Amino acid sequence: xxxxxxxxxxxxxxxxxPDSGRGGSGRGVEPEMDPQSAVLGVADLTRTFGxxxxxxxxxxxxxxxxxxxxxxxxxxxxxxxxxxxxxALAPTAGSVYLNGRDITDDPEERRPHxxxxxxxxxxLLFGDQSVLENVRLVVQTARKGAFSLDLFRPHHDVxxxxxxxxxxxxxxxxxxxxxxxxxxxxxxxxxxxxxALATEPDVLLLDEPTSGMSPGATAQTAQLIQDIRxxxxxxxxxxxxxxxxxxxxxxxxxxxxRGQVIATAPPxxxxxxxxxxxxxxxxMREEL
Amino acid sequence: xxDATAPDPPSLFERYRVPxxxxxxxxxxxxxxxxxxxxxxxxxxxxxxxxxxxVAAFNLLFGFTGLLSFGHAMFLGFGVxxxxxxVVNGLPGLPPGxxxxxxxxxxxxxxxxAVFSYLLARLIVxxxxxxxxxxxxxxxxxVYFVALRxxxxxxxxxxxxxxxxxxxxxxxxxxxxxxHAFGLSVDWYWVVGAVFLVAMVGLWQVLRSPFGRTLVAIRxxxxxxxxxxxxxxxxxxxxxxxxxxxxxxxGVLLEINNSGASIENLGVLTSGDTVLMAxxxxxxYFFGPIAGTFTWLFAEDFLTDFExxxxxxxxxxxxSVDLGPAFQFWQFFLGALFVVVVxxxxxxxxxxxxxxxxxxxxxxxxxx
Numbered sequence: 001x002x003x004x005x006x007x008x009x010x011x012x013x014x015x016x017x018p019d020s021g022r023g024g025s026g027r028g029v030e031p032e033m034d035p036q037s038a039v040l041g042v043a044d045l046t047r048t049f050g051x052x053x054x055x056x057x058x059x060x061x062x063x064x065x066x067x068x069x070x071x072x073x074x075x076x077x078x079x080x081x082x083x084x085x086x087x088a089l090a091p092t093a094g095s096v097y098l099n100g101r102d103i104t105d106d107p108e109e110r111r112p113h114x115x116x117x118x119x120x121x122x123x124l125l126f127g128d129q130s131v132l133e134n135v136r137l138v139v140q141t142a143r144k145g146a147f148s149l150d151l152f153r154p155h156h157d158v159x160x161x162x163x164x165x166x167x168x169x170x171x172x173x174x175x176x177x178x179x180x181x182x183x184x185x186x187x188x189x190x191x192x193x194x195x196a197l198a199t200e201p202d203v204l205l206l207d208e209p210t211s212g213m214s215p216g217a218t219a220q221t222a223q224l225i226q227d228i229r230x231x232x233x234x235x236x237x238x239x240x241x242x243x244x245x246x247x248x249x250x251x252x253x254x255x256x257x258r259g260q261v262i263a264t265a266p267p268x269x270x271x272x273x274x275x276x277x278x279x280x281x282x283x284m285r286e287e288l
Numbered sequence: 289x290x291d292a293t294a295p296d297p298p299s300l301f302e303r304y305r306v307p308x309x310x311x312x313x314x315x316x317x318x319x320x321x322x323x324x325x326x327x328x329x330x331x332x333x334x335x336x337x338x339x340x341x342x343v344a345a346f347n348l349l350f351g352f353t354g355l356l357s358f359g360h361a362m363f364l365g366f367g368v369x370x371x372x373x374x375v376v377n378g379l380p381g382l383p384p385g386x387x388x389x390x391x392x393x394x395x396x397x398x399x400x401x402a403v404f405s406y407l408l409a410r411l412i413v414x415x416x417x418x419x420x421x422x423x424x425x426x427x428x429x430x431v432y433f434v435a436l437r438x439x440x441x442x443x444x445x446x447x448x449x450x451x452x453x454x455x456x457x458x459x460x461x462x463x464x465x466x467x468h469a470f471g472l473s474v475d476w477y478w479v480v481g482a483v484f485l486v487a488m489v490g491l492w493q494v495l496r497s498p499f500g501r502t503l504v505a506i507r508x509x510x511x512x513x514x515x516x517x518x519x520x521x522x523x524x525x526x527x528x529x530x531x532x533x534x535x536x537x538x539g540v541l542l543e544i545n546n547s548g549a550s551i552e553n554l555g556v557l558t559s560g561d562t563v564l565m566a567x568x569x570x571x572x573y574f575f576g577p578i579a580g581t582f583t584w585l586f587a588e589d590f591l592t593d594f595e596x597x598x599x600x601x602x603x604x605x606x607x608s609v610d611l612g613p614a615f616q617f618w619q620f621f622l623g624a625l626f627v628v629v630v631x632x633x634x635x636x637x638x639x640x641x642x643x644x645x646x647x648x649x650x651x652x653x654x655x656x
Contacts, residue, residue, distance in 0.1 A: 088515065112517030124512045126505055137505050138516045140498050146519035149526065150498040154303075158498045199517055 033061045036097050039235045040085070040116070040203045045094030046259075047080050054080040056259035057094070062203070062237055067229050069238045069246040069267075072256035073279065078239045079121065081256065082207050085237075086118045087111050098203065109146050117201035119192040121208045121239075127181035131172050131191055134180050136163035138198035163198065169231075170194040170224060186217040190224070197228065203235045204228070210242050218242060222249050247271065255279070306492050306574055307485075313578065314481040321586070331463055334477055336585050337484045338541045343565045343577035344491060345534035350563070351571030351635075352495060353527040354507035355413070356421045359428025361558035363401055363532040365549075367539020369435065370397035372449040372549040373442050387469075390455030394540050398533060405532030409525040425556070432554045446551055453548030460547055480541055487537050492574060494530060503527050568626055570637025579639040584622065591618035 035041025038061035047055040055077040062068045072078050083089040085096050087108035095104045098114055106114065126134050139159030144150055150158070167173055170190040175183060180191060189209055196204055209225065210218040222245045229236050240246045246253055247267045255263040255270060257279040263270055270276050301308075318333035346360045374393030378384035382392055412423040438445035458476075459466045465476035494500050506513045506520050514520050543549060552558060561584070569580020633640050 086515065088511075109514045109517050109519050112515070118515055120512070120515070124509060124515075126508045126512065128508060129505075133501075137501060141502070141517045144498065146517055147522040148499070151494055151500075152497065154496050155498045155501040195516060 033063070035059060035061045035095075036100050038062055038097065039064045039066075039099060040237065041095075041097035041100075042081070042085060043095045043097065045081065045084055045096065046092045047077075047084050047089060048092045053259050055084065055091075058256065058259065058261050060254060060261070060264075062235055064235055065229070065233055067226070067236045067238065067249060067251045069240050069250035069253045070256060071240055071243070071246055071253060074241075075258075076256040077259040078256055079207060080259075082118070082205060082239050086116070086205060112142065112199040112201070113146060115200075115202035116205065117196040117199040117203075118205040119189075119196045119207060119209060121211065123185070123188040123192060125180040125188060125191060125195075128179060130177050130179055131167055131183070132160070132163055132176040134191060135167050135194050135198050136160055138195045139163045139166070142199045166194050166198050167191075169197070169228070186213050186221070189213065189221065193224070193228070197232075201234065203237065205237045205239075207239050208241055209238065210240070210245055218245060221245075225249060307489050309575065310485055310488050310492075314485055318477055330477070332585065332589055334465075334480050334545050336582060337477075337480050338538050338545060339565070339585065340578045340581045341484050341487055341541070342535055342538035343562055343569070343581045344488060344574075345531050345538060346562045347566045347571055347577045348491060348494070348503075348534065349527055349531040350566060351573075351576065352500065352507060353503045353524060354417075354510070355524060355528065356417065356563070357424040357528075357531075357559075358421045358563065359424035359426075359431075359556075359559050360531075360535055360562050361554050361556070362424075362428040362431040363405060363535035364539040364542065364558065365431060365435070365554035366401040366404065366532075367397050367536035367541075368543045368546075368549045368553045369443060369449070369539075370394075370400055371540055372453045372543050375455050376449055376452050377442070385452055385454075385456055387455045387457045390457075397536055397540060401532050401536040402529060406525065406529045409528035413524040413528065414521050425559070428554070428559055429556065432551070432556070435554050436551060443551075444549070448548060448550040448553075450548035450550075454544065458544055465544065476544070480545070483537065483541060487534055491530075491534060495574065499523070499526070564622075564626060567634070568622075568629055568637055570633075570635065570639035572635045573637070573639045573643070576637050576639040579642065580637060583625075583638055587618055587622050587625075591621060 035043040040060070040062040042058060042060040044057045044059055045055055046053065046057050058077070058081055060068075060070075070078055070081065080089065084091045087103075087106060087110075091104065095102055097103065098111075098116055101114075103111065103114060111117075126137065129137070136155075136159045139162045140155070143159060164173070164176060167176060170193055172187060172190055172194060175187065180188065183191060193204075193206065193209065196206070206225065210221050213221060225236060225238065226249050228234060238246070238250065250267055252264060253267050253270045254261055255273075255276045262279055263273050263276050265273065314337070317336060318330055321333050321336070322330045342360075342364055345363070346357065349355045349357055349360075371390055371393035374396060375386075375390045376384060378386070378389055379392055382389040408427060412420055412427075415423065435443040436445055443449065454460060457467055457469050459468060467474045467476055467479050495503075502513070502518055502523055506518065506523055510520055539553070542553065546553075565580040565584045566577050567580070568583060569578065570576030573579075629637055636644075
């Protein structure tokens with residue numbers, strides 16, 4: 001892809017970065033495994049919107065039990081990549097693999113049944129329903145499949161206890177009867193995570209789980225994500241803007257810039273990577 | 289609003305208050321509307337129950353799934369026309385006018401509407417809300433014009449089907465209908481009431497089942513439902529199928545009630561009135577369509593027949609005001625009420641007012 005040449009902050013080294021990121025050359029970037037043999041793999045994924053290339057040949061290979069963060073400055077294509085992986089957007093080119101299976105063409109609603117679930121960046125919830133009913137609906141769907149003509153019993157018989165147990169793991173056990181729209185912002189986020197957990201996923205994708213949270217709530221949520229990963233042996237992919245969250249809890253960090261993966265490495269190495277500092281941390285400093 | 293699942297399972301009364309309310313409605317409706325203070329005649333109660341069922345069927349789709357149909361009259365029309373055509377013409381081995389012929393027509397109508405609405409839904413449900421509304425309107429207009437053309441002399445064109453359109457078990461004299469079956473004679477109202485109860489309890493069960501809760505989830509947030517693994521298309525398809533089926537049941541009742549099929553049953557005005565009645569009553573509530581239909585039909589008859597307003601304090605004829613001409617425009621007053629409802633409480637409707645009012649009264653009583 002051609003880049004606007006008037007952009008000063010991405011010169012020489014950054015131009016080479018995509019290749020070194022994907023190919024895993026020197027510069028301390030760990031070589032990535034083959035996307036097809038990873039738990040969650042993305043191979044050369046591209047998504048364009050008309051002229052704009054939002055994701056440009058990105059590849060990822062997330063290993064079982066890994067907690068992977070995907071970071072990048074605003075407009076780097078994080079959310080687009082996320083939506084392509086979850087099937088909310090169709091990629092223009094490239095493939096998505098789950099446990100070695102090519103799921104690129106599986107519709108969005110089948111993916112939770114295949115073992116991957118997401119939380120949303122904005123608080124998408126069934127606002128007029130109680131916390132319990134929000135989670136119960138997902139438990140019901142996970143048990144019954146994408147469609148079921150289950151007509152002959154009352155809904156509260158299906159998945160109630162399981163839903164209450166899941167709500168408890170995210171610390172919402174005191175709010176089971178509260179309407180979702182009346183929860184605090186942080187609790188709504190937690191409910192979103194609980195709903196994703198209710199699909200019994202192998203891979204959990206979280207889109208900016210701490211955005212808009214106070215520092216205290218951010219630390220709590222970071223702890224929660226770590227606990228979930230440790231207790232359930234989940235693979236977690238985290239799209240994050242908050243660097244502190246990323247550095248403290250993730251095993252490896254993938255840095256996205258202008259739709260391309262420019263580095264994948266443990267947090268400490270990413271911090272010291274010159275290309276990353278130029279593209280992302282430099283960008284952060286400019287924003288501040 | 290749909291009830292939030294409380295952490296405690298609801299009490300027995302809580303659980304069954306809807307069926308209980310429906311029984312009370314059927315028992316009370318006729319004595320209430322036929323009292324001299326109100327409309328003063330009985331037949332309106334039959335019509336009310338039938339249209340309540342029809343509007344409730346429509347609202348399964350609109351209020352509880354989030355799909356607005358502008359052509360629901362076509363499903364009603366299936367229920368009206370298919371039994372009428374069958375009973376007028378007979379079937380092989382079944383003579384015209386026979387009771388069994390009519391029942392065969394009913395079975396045929398329900399089968400036909402189920403297949404028709406399922407296939408129609410598969411075709412149009414994924415097209416987005418506004419296109420769904422336009423496509424239902426277009427298809428229902430197509431059905432209307434087919435019936436108007438009187439294909440093969442079956443539908444009677446603009447005259448509809450009236451001659452010989454009642455089966456042998458129905459006796460109609462001076463506007464009063466009696467059903468004769470198994471050596472019993474039953475007032476038509478109780479037959480309508482029984483069918484109404486069975487159909488409405490069935491609808492209630494659908495809405496409280498896991499299936500029904502998923503419909504509400506789709507209405508509230510389709511994007512989220514899909515991301516959580518719900519095949520939203522299939523749920524919408526079955527919602528439309530059930531809605532069409534229930535509407536056709538109402539159509540069958542209407543056929544007997546009106547002694548035949550009329551082209552207006554298929555018309556766009558019937559579809560439009562349905563939308564207005566549901567919104568007037570409150571689309572978020574199970575009893576919303578019932579309240580809306582009652583208000584609509586009540587206003588229609590009450591205001592049309594209203595001629596002289598006698599102010600109760602004065603017996604002098606000077607203060608008797610002839611309001612008849614003004615009330616001829618009953619739809620104007622309904623329209624005004626409709627505007628008030630939509631501006632102040634869309635989705636809540638009359639039933640929403642009733643609920644919040646009764647909640648306030650209850651709170652007052654508890655405080656004392």
